[in-house]
Amino acid sequence: xxxxxxxxxxxxxxxxxxxxxxxxxxxxxxxxxxxxxxxxxxxxxxxxxxxxxxxxxxxxxxxxxxxxxxxxxxxxxxxxxxxxxxxxxxxxxxxxxxxxxxxxxxxxxxxxxxxxxxxxxxxxxxxxxxxxxxxxxxxxxxxxxxxxxxxxxxxxxxxxxxxxxxxxxxxxxxxxxxxxxxxxxxxxxxxxxxxxxxxxxxxxxxxxxxxxxxxxxxxxxxxxxxxxxxxxxxxxxxxxxxxxxxxxxxxxxxxxxxxxxxxxxxxxxxxxxxxxxxxxxxxxxxxxxxxxxxxxxxxxxxxxxxxxxxxxxxxxxxxxx
Ligand SMILES: Cc1cc2nc3c(=O)[nH]c(=O)nc-3n(C[C@H](O)[C@H](O)[C@H](O)COP(=O)(O)OP(=O)(O)OC[C@H]3O[C@@H](n4cnc5c(N)ncnc54)[C@H](O)[C@@H]3O)c2cc1C
Numbered sequence: 001x002x003x004x005x006x007x008x009x010x011x012x013x014x015x016x017x018x019x020x021x022x023x024x025x026x027x028x029x030x031x032x033x034x035x036x037x038x039x040x041x042x043x044x045x046x047x048x049x050x051x052x053x054x055x056x057x058x059x060x061x062x063x064x065x066x067x068x069x070x071x072x073x074x075x076x077x078x079x080x081x082x083x084x085x086x087x088x089x090x091x092x093x094x095x096x097x098x099x100x101x102x103x104x105x106x107x108x109x110x111x112x113x114x115x116x117x118x119x120x121x122x123x124x125x126x127x128x129x130x131x132x133x134x135x136x137x138x139x140x141x142x143x144x145x146x147x148x149x150x151x152x153x154x155x156x157x158x159x160x161x162x163x164x165x166x167x168x169x170x171x172x173x174x175x176x177x178x179x180x181x182x183x184x185x186x187x188x189x190x191x192x193x194x195x196x197x198x199x200x201x202x203x204x205x206x207x208x209x210x211x212x213x214x215x216x217x218x219x220x221x222x223x224x225x226x227x228x229x230x231x232x233x234x235x236x237x238x239x240x241x242x243x244x245x246x247x248x249x250x251x252x253x254x255x256x257x258x259x260x261x262x263x264x265x266x267x268x269x270x271x272x273x274x275x276x277x278x279x280x281x282x283x284x285x286x287x288x289x290x291x292x293x294x295x296x297x298x299x300x301x302x303x304x305x306x307x308x309x310x311x312x313x314x315x316x317x318x319x320x321x
Contacts, residue, residue, distance in 0.1 A: 004028045006317065007110050007119035009097045011037050013059060013080055013303045014290030015125035017310035019089045020060030025314050030119075031089060032112055034096035038080040040129035041073060045171060046151045048073045051196050056304035060087060100260050100286070108285070121317055124260065124281075125289040125309075128252045128298050135163065135246055139223030145244045152179040159240050161186065161228055163220055164247035165193040170203045172245045177212055184213040184239060186220050186230055194299070220244070252292045260286065264295065271295040278316040279309050287313045 006022050008015045011033025022029035036042050050057060054066040057076065064071065064079045071079070084091055096113040100122055103109055110117045132147030134140060149168070152175035162173045165187040177183045185207075187193075192200060206212040221229040221236065228241045254264060257272050262281045265271040272288055272295055274280060279287045289309035294300040 001116055001118055002030070003107065003118040003120075004030050005119070006030075006121045006123060007032065007108070007117055008123045008125060008289075009100075009110075010125035010127060010290070010292075011035075011084075011091055011093065012040055012125060012127050012290060013038060013057070014127075014306055014309060015123070016080060016084055016087075016089060016091075017059040017307050018123050018125060018289050018313060019091065020083075020087050021310040021314040023087070023089070024060075025318050027314070027317065029090060030117065031091040032095050032097050032110070032117075033091065033093050034113075036093060037084050037091065038077065040127050041076050041080065043129065043148060044073045045149050045168075045175075046073065047175060048171065049196075050076065051167070052302065052304045054079075059083060059303075059307055059310070062086065102261075102283070106285070120285060122260075122286045123289050123313060124257070124262070124286065124292060126253060126256065126292050128250045128291050128294075131251050131253055132246070133248045133251055135220060135248060137220060137222060139228075140246070142223055142225065142244075144225075144242065145223060145246060147246050147248070147250075149245055149247070152176045152181070155179060155181040155243060157181070158242040160184070160243050160245060161220070161239070161241050162245045162247060164249075165189060165191075165195075166247070166249075167195055167199070168247040169245075170195045170199050172247055173212055174199065174203055174206065176245075177206060184215070184241075186218050187214060187216045188219055190217045249298060251296055251298070252294075254295075257292075262286065262288070269294075269296045271297070277312070279313045280316065287316075289313060 005027035006029040008031040019031045054064040054071045058064045062083045099111045101109045107118045155176040160181040162185045207214045218232040230237045263273040273282045274288045290306045291301040
């Protein structure tokens with residue numbers, strides 16, 4: 001069985017950054033990713049533009065050239081794939097980590113869908129994009145309800161209801177409206193939320209002119225095959241509907257974290273326990289990196305401010321070795 005200094009769970013931008021940092025320090029490592037390289041980014045909307053400039057998405061000192069002020073999804077896929085290739089990262093794809101168990105000798109045994117490994121240290125860089133926050137209302141199980149959005153073309157001539165008032169909702173509403181969908185947006189709060197500064201006025205103007213219908217201080221009550229009920233300040237409104245785009249955010253895989261033995265805070269945020277200086281969890285030699293660190297608070301960590309986790313972790317490990 002292979003033994004590594006570090007086994008990194010997750011081949012997202014931050015998992016890759018950890019691999020590059022480990023390599024630079026002369027440590028042996030393996031990155032195990034359950035999907036393709038940067039799987040979350042691959043599943044982002046087709047026309048998605050990052051809010052960060054390219055330099056802030058760079059890892060391992062590799063420059064990220066972009067012809068746009070803010071890079072888009074395709075450029076990011078090119079960049080991270082090229083970094084993995086040029087950096088000759090030790091990366092296994094389409095292999096899921098199922099369990100991590102401590103041994104008496106201080107090593108960890110890692111069981112995946114394909115093999116078993118031993119490692120002195122584990123880095124959990126599993127992100128938060130695999131599990132959507134559910135609406136928990138009647139009809140949510142219908143196939144027309146989507147928690148992920150890809151291409152606006154699909155929604156031409158469709159009655160689309162968008163739930164949420166942040167970046168993803170704004171992008172879905174504007175893109176599908178411009179491809180000929182009839183768009184309604186339902187916002188729990190009295191106004192739009194945290195939206196990219198170049199997108200927000202566009203959506204505000206479309207709402208003001210009535211091109212996109214918006215219900216504020218409202219919530220979706222029930223979804224049926226051809227219509228939905230919305231609770232509004234003026235009472236319950238029923239409108240015809242073909243698709244519900246529930247852009248209500250995502251959450252880390254807490255079941256996986258708990259199975260590993262990582263403690264979570266007891267409040268609604270479920271922060272995974274870790275030392276912010278070293279990123280070490282309550283389990284010795286097991287670290288957290290990237291956006292998984294925020295628990296339910298998924299707006300705290302991004303690529304740009306969590307790249308640093310790679311350096312912190314490897315510095316702690318090499319200090320120990
Ligand atoms: C639409 C959107 C736009 C964003 N825009 C920006 C931006 O402009 N700037 C910015 O800095 N941040 C942005 N973010 C936040 C940040 O880019 C992402 O969350 C980023 O993917 C975080 O990187 P990560 O490596 O921590 O997690 P992820 O990229 O989610 O990587 C985690 C990886 O772990 C894998 N994995 C999970 N469980 C297992 C397992 N058991 N075994 C093996 N592999 C596993 C997953 O498949 C995934 O590939 C955005 C996020 C979203 C959703």
